[in-house]
Amino acid sequence: MSEFSYEIVIGLEVHVQLKTKTKLFCRCRTEFGNPPNTQTCPVCLGMPGSLPVMNKKAYFLGMRTALALNCGIPKFTKWDRKNYFYPDLPKGYQTSQFDLPMSEEGYLDIKSTKDEFEPRRVRIIRAHLEEDAGKSMHDEAAGKGDSRIDLNRTGTPLLEIVSYPDMRSAAEAKAYMQELRLLLTYLDVSDCNMQEGSLRCDANVNLHITTDDGVIATPIVEIKNMNSFRSVERGIEYEAKRQYDVWQETGKVLGELPKQTRGWDDSAQVTRSQREKEESADYRYFPCPDLVPVIVTDQQIDEVRQEIGELPSALRERLQNEFGLTIYSADVIVNQGLSLVEYYLELAAAAGDNKLAGNWVQGEVLRILNDQEIEIEDFPIDAGRLAELLQLIQTGDLDSSKAKDVFAAMLTSESSAADVVKELGIEKVDEGALEALCQVLVERNQRIVDDVKSGNEKAVGALIGQAKKENPNVNPGQVRQICLEIINNL
Amino acid sequence: MSIIQKTASEQLALLNSGELTSVELTQAYLNQIEQIDGQVGAFLRVETESALAQAAAIDQKRATGAPLGKLAGLPVAIKDILCTKDTPTTCGSRMLENFEPPYNATVVEKLLAADAVILGRTNMDEFAMGSSTENSAYQTTQNPWDTTRIPGGSSGGAAACVSADMAPLSVGTDTGGSIRQPAALCGCVGLKPTYGRVSRYGLIAFASSLDQIGPLARTVEDTALLLEVLAGHDPLDSTSVNQPTPAYSETVNQPLENLTLGVVDRHFGEGIDPEIEAAVQAAIQVYESLGATIKHIEMPHADYGIATYYIIAPCEASSNLARYDGAHYGYRTDQAEVVAELAEDGSDEGPLVRMYRKSRSEGFGEEVQRRIMLGTYALSEGYYDAFYLKALKVRRLIRQDYDAAFEQVDMIIGPVTANPAFAQGEKTSDPMAMYLEDLYTVTANLAGIAGISLPCGFTSGGLPVGLQLQAAPFQEEKLLRAAQMYQAATDFHTRRPELS
Numbered sequence: 001m002s003e004f005s006y007e008i009v010i011g012l013e014v015h016v017q018l019k020t021k022t023k024l025f026c027r028c029r030t031e032f033g034n035p036p037n038t039q040t041c042p043v044c045l046g047m048p049g050s051l052p053v054m055n056k057k058a059y060f061l062g063m064r065t066a067l068a069l070n071c072g073i074p075k076f077t078k079w080d081r082k083n084y085f086y087p088d089l090p091k092g093y094q095t096s097q098f099d100l101p102m103s104e105e106g107y108l109d110i111k112s113t114k115d116e117f118e119p120r121r122v123r124i125i126r127a128h129l130e131e132d133a134g135k136s137m138h139d140e141a142a143g144k145g146d147s148r149i150d151l152n153r154t155g156t157p158l159l160e161i162v163s164y165p166d167m168r169s170a171a172e173a174k175a176y177m178q179e180l181r182l183l184l185t186y187l188d189v190s191d192c193n194m195q196e197g198s199l200r201c202d203a204n205v206n207l208h209i210t211t212d213d214g215v216i217a218t219p220i221v222e223i224k225n226m227n228s229f230r231s232v233e234r235g236i237e238y239e240a241k242r243q244y245d246v247w248q249e250t251g252k253v254l255g256e257l258p259k260q261t262r263g264w265d266d267s268a269q270v271t272r273s274q275r276e277k278e279e280s281a282d283y284r285y286f287p288c289p290d291l292v293p294v295i296v297t298d299q300q301i302d303e304v305r306q307e308i309g310e311l312p313s314a315l316r317e318r319l320q321n322e323f324g325l326t327i328y329s330a331d332v333i334v335n336q337g338l339s340l341v342e343y344y345l346e347l348a349a350a351a352g353d354n355k356l357a358g359n360w361v362q363g364e365v366l367r368i369l370n371d372q373e374i375e376i377e378d379f380p381i382d383a384g385r386l387a388e389l390l391q392l393i394q395t396g397d398l399d400s401s402k403a404k405d406v407f408a409a410m411l412t413s414e415s416s417a418a419d420v421v422k423e424l425g426i427e428k429v430d431e432g433a434l435e436a437l438c439q440v441l442v443e444r445n446q447r448i449v450d451d452v453k454s455g456n457e458k459a460v461g462a463l464i465g466q467a468k469k470e471n472p473n474v475n476p477g478q479v480r481q482i483c484l485e486i487i488n489n490l
Numbered sequence: 491m492s493i494i495q496k497t498a499s500e501q502l503a504l505l506n507s508g509e510l511t512s513v514e515l516t517q518a519y520l521n522q523i524e525q526i527d528g529q530v531g532a533f534l535r536v537e538t539e540s541a542l543a544q545a546a547a548i549d550q551k552r553a554t555g556a557p558l559g560k561l562a563g564l565p566v567a568i569k570d571i572l573c574t575k576d577t578p579t580t581c582g583s584r585m586l587e588n589f590e591p592p593y594n595a596t597v598v599e600k601l602l603a604a605d606a607v608i609l610g611r612t613n614m615d616e617f618a619m620g621s622s623t624e625n626s627a628y629q630t631t632q633n634p635w636d637t638t639r640i641p642g643g644s645s646g647g648a649a650a651c652v653s654a655d656m657a658p659l660s661v662g663t664d665t666g667g668s669i670r671q672p673a674a675l676c677g678c679v680g681l682k683p684t685y686g687r688v689s690r691y692g693l694i695a696f697a698s699s700l701d702q703i704g705p706l707a708r709t710v711e712d713t714a715l716l717l718e719v720l721a722g723h724d725p726l727d728s729t730s731v732n733q734p735t736p737a738y739s740e741t742v743n744q745p746l747e748n749l750t751l752g753v754v755d756r757h758f759g760e761g762i763d764p765e766i767e768a769a770v771q772a773a774i775q776v777y778e779s780l781g782a783t784i785k786h787i788e789m790p791h792a793d794y795g796i797a798t799y800y801i802i803a804p805c806e807a808s809s810n811l812a813r814y815d816g817a818h819y820g821y822r823t824d825q826a827e828v829v830a831e832l833a834e835d836g837s838d839e840g841p842l843v844r845m846y847r848k849s850r851s852e853g854f855g856e857e858v859q860r861r862i863m864l865g866t867y868a869l870s871e872g873y874y875d876a877f878y879l880k881a882l883k884v885r886r887l888i889r890q891d892y893d894a895a896f897e898q899v900d901m902i903i904g905p906v907t908a909n910p911a912f913a914q915g916e917k918t919s920d921p922m923a924m925y926l927e928d929l930y931t932v933t934a935n936l937a938g939i940a941g942i943s944l945p946c947g948f949t950s951g952g953l954p955v956g957l958q959l960q961a962a963p964f965q966e967e968k969l970l971r972a973a974q975m976y977q978a979a980t981d982f983h984t985r986r987p988e989l990s
Binding site: 042045046047048049050051052053054081083085087090091092093149282284285286289290291292 | 572573579581586589591592593595690691692693694695697698699725726727728729805806808809811812813814815817818819842843846866869870871874878
């Protein structure tokens, strides 16, 4: 069969657990990892006669997120019931939002620093609030048919962010997830832990294949169970190839098959069919009569807008435009989170050299954070102490390799950069003495002089080695420069 | 006159003056229940021990001079739909036969805080769905005025126990008329408060946007006293309205001047029992003689009340009752039977779905299943707009009818039911006939307004007739005063059924 080119069309539905102390409709706590069914009450257990009361904090965290995603906030929003039976859904319905969500029509911009794709604006259809379901744990041990239900998670507030099918590659989908998570982290609205399920992603994927008779679309598949950025990328890549192969085999196009749900099996690196969904499911949405609609004022919306600090995209631009960092540096620093950005800003201001500060944060500081698996909050050298070190570099008192030695020593001591310099016995070499030393070395090494003269500038490196033996404090760059000048003037 | 024939207000005065103890009073009611509830069947459970213990504790409290609640020492019967901590709360259903809630309904908390004595739980139609109390999974309740007849429903036990002097006060719920209709058929007073006046927290939901808890008693004064305790904003119920609760019991005896009452002509004539029409017309004349002005008004959409109600209520019920799935609490079918059945019929239905199906089929009665199916159907894709959405629109029109009416009149006066209490079994095979029992009452629930039923006569066969007054939202205070004007001028409420 002949091969055709195709485009992957991807829309993402992201569920974000909002960082509230208590659940969406009751006062139970939302902590992760406690013994099963210890965070429940009559309301989240769906006991007869119990009634929900909205957690305002969840609504406002949802609004903060929606505003940061450039969504519009309707003044009126309401709650609806999504009816279905499942043992981890004790009421027999999920309280969600159907036709009048709390926000709609926004966007999130994504870029690739590695030029994997063109910058893209991914439009957002809506972000709405709903309650999480419990967890079913199926005991699949031989001879056992038991399923156990943990309702600790039941009623945890979720924000469901639904994008338009605007992404065109797995890399874009991954970048969208990463940028969204970064944004959520800056907003401080979620723990964003994909392993613990506080950030979950379902992808709707199909292909637009260019055939000899025009463009056809393959049936849409929803992929679930992608618990890391990598699995989002791999799941979509796998699914695209699978759909292409299935189309080659069957020729089935959109509309000829029901929408399918497939789960990503991370160990086998494949998607597997879960159920033919939605076509038969009728959730019988209707307005929840136990909850009053939410009516919000312009003033309240403005107040929430004020809470939003500078966001990643704006910070990246500022670091490039105002601080003169490269796109890459700005990206690396901003993507580490707001705390590292704040560290950088403090360091740059104190050190008085934006680029040098950028290089050090992006280089040495990040290396330590990664090696030691710590956050910047736990980094032993505060911005003020590091700024002193950078100043010593700027004045020429320290060369970069010496500076790294000082930096390493500062990690385990609380001394200032200047004190560490003294402790390590590093002394600045007097310029006249250095010139004299170079003069002696040049005179002593005629062969090297000849090499350099004949065009091999690298040969001067041997002089640097000798200079270091004579005086460990010499600055290799300076030695090199002076020696070359002397040789060239011979 | 025996102590149980006195009104709650009179009993309270005797308790406060020390002439009567709560233990004596409670024991008198327990004796009456013992003697006659075999004929009436109003109670599902009588809580003899805890009632006497509570009564003794309140007597003790009174003796020490400690501050007392508004109902200190008065027995109260509770419809078995209100959750009571660690006590069976069945909702008249097999589904909840062994269910003991781990918490109290807000009104139960309020009753306890008011030092009421909880006498027992009254019978009801299963999940409050019905108009005769015949849909109880446990027993029927007989009308104390004629034990071959039904007491009305769904709060049939709540009305019958008051009517037969087995409790001075009783708490019911009204979704489409479930307080007012049995009150009318049993010859007592029953009030459906404005939606949002009383917290629904702990009221086992039938139709959340229509359900309200309300008081039943023999007199308007007693009704006022009980409403005063039940009413009030509750942070646990977001649909409860944050409005101060007036001191109904203090103002109930103040007549209203310049009272204007609206009469809807369509309430009369075709379909209504002539004796009921005559009694209600006579009551209207009593009001005229008391200085009220009568105005004839239109309620253009009232005819759609039943149709609208029987869409909205089942829709909400189908969702509210989804939680009874056998998985978490309440009735669950036998697991071994599920496995055996599946093995036998070779169905590809999974054991979970079969467990749901069997548990719900066995746990729910026929009428509850009918309404779940009606509601599920009406909410389904393709039907939602034609049924549920349209019903919501009509509901709004009905509310607008009321709003327009209350610009012209203070209250609307009319019948509660078209017919007096009917015979046991008469309508059980005809759901539509049963649904029409709510003809005059459902519109108040759809509009969320307040309504009261009070005795206004008897048929030639000696069956009670009810008079309904309806008032604008949160006008319970005026509603009670207007009702009391009538009761002060008549003596229908003083008559007693004869039970041996």
